[in-house]
């Protein structure tokens with residue numbers, strides 16, 4: 348029996364077990380252990396687990412696992428939390444250049460703790476008639492489906508999201524699925540609920556998901572920055588949209604909070 352020290356972070360309710368693995372001691376192939384640590388009844392409980400590792404060319408590397416114990420693709424909320432964590436342990440001050448699953452990222456931290464995370468450029472988006480939505484890759488794959496006014500609150504995100512995630516179109520790799528309601532007034536936020544692949548449930552918020560929604564919304568008239576409201580809180584996405592359908596200078600901004608820390612026995 349050994350003990351693992353961990354920190355718990357959350358960004359708009361998307362929560363993560365954070366491990367300082369600068370000594371490179373965590374066995375990243377131990378999917379069962381990651382799954383156990385993310386278990387809300389038997390472990391610490393989280394939507395994912397993140398290792399903060401050193402990297403020779405960057406301030407640090409972020410290694411992200413979904414709650415199912417397997418390596419995930421990019422995690423926007425997790426990225427913001429890792430930046431806040433890197434500052435907590437003294438790896439960075441208010442600016443970071445780090446490596447994640449989808450490549451390099453830059454970030455800054457405001458005095459109030461807001462983290463601005465630069466996302467990878469996005470080449471475009473694809474109409475998906477079968478699901479009445481659009482598909483984009485913002486570091487993670489996302490289907491965005493727009494719903495009629497006043498329908499998001501009662502919408503069955505779990506059942507509908509799961510059907511798309513495991514459906515014929517995405518069967519091989521799966522996708523995250525976002526359901527969106529357009530703002531009722533010009534300055535109101537876009538409302539988003541997300542079914543997350545790898546968590547296999549609705550989460551309180553998804554950073555790469557709201558980024559996908561903001562870019563899809565720009566094709567429906569929204570201009571940068573787009574304000575988005577998730578069940579776990581508000582996020583902002585700024586970007587430059589180009590005539591060829593691509594997007595650059597994409598920034599995801601929002602809070603990233605340390606919740607608690609501790610140690611857990613592992614076998």
Ligand SMILES: N[C@@H](CCC[C@H](N)C(=O)O)C(=O)O
Nearest residue numbers: 419420422423424553554555
């Ligand atoms: N919560 C994340 C999304 C993580 C990616 C995902 N679940 C996957 O691997 O498909 C976020 O904030 O972006």
